[in-house]
Amino acid sequence: METKVKPTPLTRPGGRSAKVRASVHLAVEELLNEKPADSLTLPMIATRAGVHPTTVYRRWGSLGELLADVAESTFSGDIVTPDTGSLRSDLEKWVSDVATDLNDPDVVKLMRATIGSSGDAGCSACVADRHTQLEAMIERERARGKDAPDVDRAADALLGPLYYRATFTDRKIETVWARGLVGDLLG
Secondary structure, X not given: OOOOOOXXXXXXXXXXXXXXXXXXXXXXXXXXXXXXXXXXXXXXXHHHHOOOHHHHHHHHOOHHHHHHHHHHHHHOOOOOOOOOOOHHHHHHHHHHHHHHHHOOHHXXXXXXXXXXXXXXXXXXXXXXXXHHHHHHHHHHHHHOOOOOOOHHHHHHHHHHHHHHHHHHOOOOOOHHHHHHHHHHHHO
């Protein structure tokens, strides 16, 4: 008896769902550059993205959830975790990269909008990847048999001042200042 093998269905890379997500994310970024964050609505974003508002409501549910998704996408994978062989050098390179990212006005607009409308989920979306990178550098230093600060202490010492300055002040984050935070942490 001959067994028929069902062909494996071909999957489309991306597909409609990925296109909708990309167009909605782009619409959010464009609108944040044109309007105050508190004036954004899901129907406005859907119109800009060229999709039906129901599609946006079904996928994200609220403006806060959408902004958190955009922030998570924006802040994930955009900075490479350095591996120089030294925790100090890794952290100095890393905080310099984070500072450069946080000096981008578009990044700051998105961050402020996300935190303002998404609460805890928005805060997490803005720093989760950074926290993971910090944890990787610290764990790598411990694997080398060297002392390293606690991840939470390092996050408070490095991410706290960086994100505070970016979110709550109009002061530019100078690379020298950011690298100095590493010196304060490691002594």
